[in-house]
Amino acid sequence: MTYGFETLAIHAGQDPEARTGSVVPPIYQTSTYAQDGVGQPREGYEYSRSGNPTRDALQEVLRALEGGRRGLAFASGLAAEDTLLRTVCQPGDHVVIPDDAYGGTFRLFAKVAERWGLTWTAASIHHLDTMRNAIRPGQTKVIWVETPSNPLLGVNDIAATAALAHDAGALLVVDNTFASPYLQQPLGLGADVVVHSTTKYLGGHSDVVGGALIVSDDELGERLAYHQNAMGSVNGPFDAWLTMRGIRTLGVRMDRHCDNAERVVDYLRHHKAVSEVLYPGLPTHPGHETAAKQMKRFGGMVSFRAAGGEEAAVRICESTELFILAESLGGVESLIEHPGRMTHASAAGSPLEVPADLVRLSVGIETGDDLLADLERALG
Template sequence: MTYGFDTVAIHAGQEPEARTGAVVPPIYQTSTYAQDEVGAPRAGYEYSRSANPTRDALQECLAAIEGGRVGLAFASGLAAEDTLLRTVCRPGDHVIIPDDAYGGTFRLFAKVAERWGLAWTAARISDVDAVRAAVQPGRTRMIWAETPTNPLLGIADIAGLAALARDVAARLVVDNTFASPYLQQPLALGADVVVHSTTKYLGGHSDVVGGALVTDDPELGAELAFHQNAMGAVNGPFDAWLTLRGIKTLGVRMERHCDNAERIVEFLDHHPAVRQVLYPGHRDHPGHETAAKQMRRFGGMVSFRAAGGAAEAVRICNRARLFVLAESLGGVESLIEHPGRMTHASAAGSPLEVPGDLVRLSVGIETVDDLLADLDQALG
């Protein structure tokens, strides 16, 4: 029987516990497991870096909500990204990344993977032809897409990039953190791997750090699982449990995030202190038609450019009160930040540097009129 998204999110990997009937999966807070005899571990568990029942429950749920066959959980989104790179790529290979990629992703490529011998090129990921022009024949092993991108909210044509990746024998990786599996299903559109910072919308409460990889390719999934254990950047059982708990309410939270974001976009559109609003739900957004085809709704992330320039953008961030001045995103509470000096500071001086007048909002699920009043006073 085929179930809807919310049913899958609540039940996948979460059957009542066999011994006691506990409805919620237990937190198996253990590092090791007793063996009945040498080489005969009970239920296949030996050591919690290799496997843990709480993490297994999360991984089964992650695969189910993304429509994949293999889900893997990590200590952070960047731990997931690093494991993926070292599984798929070798020194001398080449990767294409967005020209407005998340600052941490850029830092991983530019400051870590490049020293390991991995080359990269930044391209406008919303333009399939621009990505095609960046391909280095015989060398490009991966096309790395964010959609929407962080923080400029660009939209990539997942199906178009998947076709390109197949043409050049590369893997298409989609960072689905901003959209979440509720709003977008990259594997169904041809992506090879989906990446998440589960810290964000999947966890949803700003109380846990984690990452995930999901694929529908069992062979690639087995390779990733080997490296997950060999490299060891797994999340602990309590973190896995918190993430699993957050996923249960993902659908209802995302609907409220989207409702509130749409109201805020409408408000910002008419405010004289705002020069430009960046949101894929805008009909004049260059990626709007693509987003409408591949997303259920347009998400809870909103960016805008301050009419008064970079200094005014900083002042707006500092004046906000209900919007908490903080990095990260995707929690139930609303956050505001200045990407150029916060989440994307590592890209300063590079081709991926973000505009100084940019403000990024993670719109929470509070009463929207309260959020509008806070923005009104912050904008002055």
């Protein structure tokens, strides 16, 4: 039987526990498992780096929500990214990355993977020709996109980019963190791998760090699972349990995030202290038509540029009360940050440097009127 998204979020991989009937999957807080005989692990579990029932439950719901063949959970989003790169690439290979990627992703490519022998080119995800020109025939193994991107809210045409990548013999990897699987499912549009920082909307409560990979190919899933175990960057059972707890309410939370974000955008675009609002839901956004085609709604992330420049942007970030000055995003509480000095500081001086007057909002699920009043105080 085919189930809807909200039903899968609550039930996929989360049947009542067999022995006691516990409705919520237990936390298997163990490092090792008794074996029935030498080399005869019970139910396939022998050591929790290699397999844990709580993590397996999380991996199944991640697979189901993204419509993939296999889901894999990690200790962080960057741990997932690193495992992916070391599975599908080798020294001498080339990757195309967005020219407005998350600062941590840029740091992984430029400061870690580059020393390992991986090369990369930053290209605009808005233009297929730009990405096509960045491809090195025979050398490019991955095209990596974020859509919407962090922090400039750029939008990529996933289906068109998938065709481009496959024509070049490369994989398309889509970081779906900003959208969440509730708003967008890249595998169904032709992507090969979906990446998540499950810390964000999937966990949803700013109380757990994690990452995930979901793939559309069984063989690639097996290879990634081997490296997940061999490299050891798995999340613990309590972290897996917390993430599942968050996933159960993902649909209703995302609807409220979107409702509030739309109100914030409408307010900001009329304010004299704001020179530009970046949000895929605006008809003036260059990726609006693409976002409308491949997303259910436009998300809870909003960026804007302060009319008074960098110092005005910093002052705004330090003046809110309900919007907490903090990194990360996707929690129930609203957050505000200055990307140039915070999440994207590692990209300073690179092709991925963000505008100094940029402010990023993660719009939470508080009462919308209260959020608008808080912005009014900070911008006034």
